[in-house]
Amino acid sequence: MNETIILTLITIITAATPLVYASLGELVTERSGVLNLGVEGMMLTGAVCSFATVHYSGSATLGVLAGCLAGMALALLFAFLTLTLQSSQVATGLALTIFGVGLSALIGQSLVGIAFEGLPVLMPELARIPAIGKLLFGHDILVYGSFALVAATSWFLSRTRAGLVLRSVGDSHDAAHALGYHVIRVRYLATLFGGACAGLAGAYLSMAYTPMWVENMSAGRGWIALALVVFAVWQPGRLLLGAYLFGGISILQLHGQALGFQVPSQLMSMLPYLTTILVLVLISRDGGRIRRNAPASIGKAFHPTT
Amino acid sequence: MITLHRRASPSRTMGWFAPVIALGLTLLAGLILFAVLGVPLLKAFQAFFIDPVSTRYGLAELGVKAAPLIMIGVALSIGFRAQVWNIGAEGQLILGGICGAAVGLYFYEVDAWYVLPLMMLAGVLGGMLWAAIPALLRTRFNVNEILTSLMLTYVAALLLSYLVAGPLRDPDGYNFPESRLLHDAALLPRILDGTRLHLGAAIALGIVVAAWVLLSRTLLGFALRVNGAAPRAGTHAGFNQNRLIWFVLLAGGGVAGLAGLFEVAGPIGQLLTTISPGYGFTAIIVAFLGRLHPVGVFFAGLIMALSYLGGETAQIDLNLPLAVTGVFQGMLLFFLLATDVLINYRVRWGRR
Numbered sequence: 055m056n057e058t059i060i061l062t063l064i065t066i067i068t069a070a071t072p073l074v075y076a077s078l079g080e081l082v083t084e085r086s087g088v089l090n091l092g093v094e095g096m097m098l099t100g101a102v103c104s105f106a107t108v109h110y111s112g113s114a115t116l117g118v119l120a121g122c123l124a125g126m127a128l129a130l131l132f133a134f135l136t137l138t139l140q141s142s143q144v145a146t147g148l149a150l151t152i153f154g155v156g157l158s159a160l161i162g163q164s165l166v167g168i169a170f171e172g173l174p175v176l177m178p179e180l181a182r183i184p185a186i187g188k189l190l191f192g193h194d195i196l197v198y199g200s201f202a203l204v205a206a207t208s209w210f211l212s213r214t215r216a217g218l219v220l221r222s223v224g225d226s227h228d229a230a231h232a233l234g235y236h237v238i239r240v241r242y243l244a245t246l247f248g249g250a251c252a253g254l255a256g257a258y259l260s261m262a263y264t265p266m267w268v269e270n271m272s273a274g275r276g277w278i279a280l281a282l283v284v285f286a287v288w289q290p291g292r293l294l295l296g297a298y299l300f301g302g303i304s305i306l307q308l309h310g311q312a313l314g315f316q317v318p319s320q321l322m323s324m325l326p327y328l329t330t331i332l333v334l335v336l337i338s339r340d341g342g343r344i345r346r347n348a349p350a351s352i353g354k355a356f357h358p359t360t
Numbered sequence: 361m362i363t364l365h366r367r368a369s370p371s372r373t374m375g376w377f378a379p380v381i382a383l384g385l386t387l388l389a390g391l392i393l394f395a396v397l398g399v400p401l402l403k404a405f406q407a408f409f410i411d412p413v414s415t416r417y418g419l420a421e422l423g424v425k426a427a428p429l430i431m432i433g434v435a436l437s438i439g440f441r442a443q444v445w446n447i448g449a450e451g452q453l454i455l456g457g458i459c460g461a462a463v464g465l466y467f468y469e470v471d472a473w474y475v476l477p478l479m480m481l482a483g484v485l486g487g488m489l490w491a492a493i494p495a496l497l498r499t500r501f502n503v504n505e506i507l508t509s510l511m512l513t514y515v516a517a518l519l520l521s522y523l524v525a526g527p528l529r530d531p532d533g534y535n536f537p538e539s540r541l542l543h544d545a546a547l548l549p550r551i552l553d554g555t556r557l558h559l560g561a562a563i564a565l566g567i568v569v570a571a572w573v574l575l576s577r578t579l580l581g582f583a584l585r586v587n588g589a590a591p592r593a594g595t596h597a598g599f600n601q602n603r604l605i606w607f608v609l610l611a612g613g614g615v616a617g618l619a620g621l622f623e624v625a626g627p628i629g630q631l632l633t634t635i636s637p638g639y640g641f642t643a644i645i646v647a648f649l650g651r652l653h654p655v656g657v658f659f660a661g662l663i664m665a666l667s668y669l670g671g672e673t674a675q676i677d678l679n680l681p682l683a684v685t686g687v688f689q690g691m692l693l694f695f696l697l698a699t700d701v702l703i704n705y706r707v708r709w710g711r712r
Contacts, residue, residue, distance in 0.1 A: 091506065095690075131694070135694065135697055135698055138362060139364075139697075139698050139700075139701040140364065140701055140704070140705070141697035141698060141700055141701065142697065142700075144445055144506070145648060145693075145697055146694075146697050148447060148644055148693075149645075149690055149693035149694050149697060150690075152641060152644075152645065152686065152689060152690040152693060153686075153687065153689075153690025153691065153693070153694065154690070155686055155690075156683050156684070156685070156686020156687040156688075156689065156690050157683075157686075157687050157690070159681065159682075159683030159686060160681055160683040160684060160686075160687055163681040163683065269683075273514075274510075274511070274514050277507060277510050277511065278511075280507060281507050281511075284504070284507075318522050318525075318526060320518045320519070320521050320522035320525070321518070321522055323518050324514070324515045324518050324519070327511040327512070327514045327515050328511075328515060330507070330511050331493075331497070331503075331507075331508050331511050331512070334497075334503045334504070334507060334508065335497055335501045335503050338501055338502045338503040338504070339501040339502060339503075341502045344502070357364065357366070
């Protein structure tokens with residue numbers, strides 16, 4: 055295969071991976087009936103925490119773990135406010151993003167301008183196979199992990215009892231409560247899973263995608279991840295497709311100039327955002343489709359006594 | 361464990377006290393943050409809350425920063441009451457700045473009274489145009505306005521960055537990405553000598569009053585409130601939901617656009633790659649801190665303006681990063697949302 059095509063495909067994979075993680079986490083959170091708009095904040099905090107951990111400890115494993123935990127810590131804060139204290143999910147999610155952007159900039163101020171060699175390739179021997187070796191085996195563990203996680207989540211949601219409980223909590227919390235399921239507990243766990251995934255997405259950004267820390271480096275990917283969940287009509291399989299579509303569009307701006315498009319770089323950079331809007335229009339214009347697939351209780355507070 | 365017991369009706373006392381408690385908790389958390397960062401507490405307190413407003417110039421600066429926050433905060437709070445989540449005010453602000461400045465640059469060196477009013481009009485229209493996109497998509501195609509208005513903010517920022525590097529770049533500016541300086545007739549008059557306090561601050565006050573009249577004295581205001589509290593009741597009462605969405609988004613966009621023009625024709629005086637330190641986002645916090653009431657938003661705007669000024673002073677005096685301001689603002693919003701629980705519930709410790 056042509057060398058440039060392979061390189062392009064590889065960059066698509068690296069651009070799509072953080073979107074896969076972040077949107078998959080949000081998908082599970084939303085399936086339990088919780089709308090967390092703080093993905094961007096959790097992602098940034100995850101990114102800076104994992105980068106700082108790698109920088110000070112030298113261990114990539116610890117770095118990934120730190121990103122994960124940082125995302126979960128913010129998600130826990132969100133869950134406490136919305137699930138225990140019954141605050142508005144929309145407003146709290148916005149607060150989480152504003153807080154996360156500030157917190158990550160504060161933590162990262164001494165880390166700006168430091169580079170890091172990036173995550174190691176998982177299977178270096180196989181990656182040396184000519185032609186397709188690099189494309190199939192030349193990635194780090196987080197890339198393979200993202201595929202595994204999509205498969206596992208899809209299986210969990212549609213094939214396990216726990217997944218069924220999670221979906222029932224998201225579709226009708228009153229019915230789930232009447233059946234004796236712990237609505238709040240399930241939603242806490244789903245929100246924490248979402249936080250962990252957003253943190254992983256952040257870790258991938260600062261450790262693999264561009265191995266360094268830059269303020270606001272997620273550049274709206276957290277919000278695009280939210281749109282991807284709608285695009286995927288809450289189905290993990292379609293999510294993978296959507297993330298790779300967006301990965302492809304976002305690298306257009308990098309390769310556009312090389313391919314001879316005479317368009318200013320700023321206008322090319324608008325593409326992912328404009329595509330997001332376009333995709334939302336295409337999906338949402340059929341209101342029935344959203345209603346059939348969206349978790350029925352999404353965004354609604356649950357209090358056992360009401 | 362905490363248990364919550366729903367009150368029979370929301371507590372009015374707590375409606376007033378909750379924001380005060382939240383402010384107190386934010387201060388406390390701020391002190392802990394400073395202690396962790398190793399900053400002497402008294403000096404930090406002074407840098408944040410005393411120094412910025414201890415001079416006449418400082419007080420005027422408070423007005424300069426509060427004006428956009430209050431205007432946009434008031435406009436957004438009307439939308440939030442109607443459950444319309446326009447969170448792209450930052451983008452609408454940028455578009456207003458671009459359109460207003462473009463008109464100012466078109467009339468470059470034209471010394472006439474009509475230049476500034478035309479710029480204001482262009483600013484309002486620019487913001488409205490940007491807000492009309494989510495309004496159209498929401499009413500026509502059922503698209504969530506949160507995501508579209510936010511995506512358009514990124515697009516607006518890129519558009520500004522493209523324009524100041526290209527078509528609107530200062531021809532004699534050695535290729536720096538900035539526009540020409542606006543000429544005198546295109547600048548807002550100062551209302552306090554020796555400071556940067558401009559006409560926009562007075563207009564912001566007018567917008568507060570107008571919003572108060574709209575919400576408490578007109579049928580439209582009533583329709584907005586009903587629609588937010590009980591959308592189905594609103595529909596049965598014959599209030600057209602789509603028209604309310606259009607109104608709220610256009611009003612928010614227009615005001616944000618005007619605020620953007622005020623930044624460009626006021627403190628900045630030209631187009632730069634960034635024309636706002638996130639006023640459009642902070643205004644969301646301002647709206648909530650003011651409990652979505654115009655008078656509350658006015659005071660909330662002053663408080664948040666102080667957090668910007670304090671952040672700048674602390675950066676210079678104590679070498680603290682500017683990001684501290686963002687952390688403060690985020691914490692304040694968290695505490696506000698958390699203390700809101702006191703209004704609708706009694707909080708008890710221990711098992712139910």
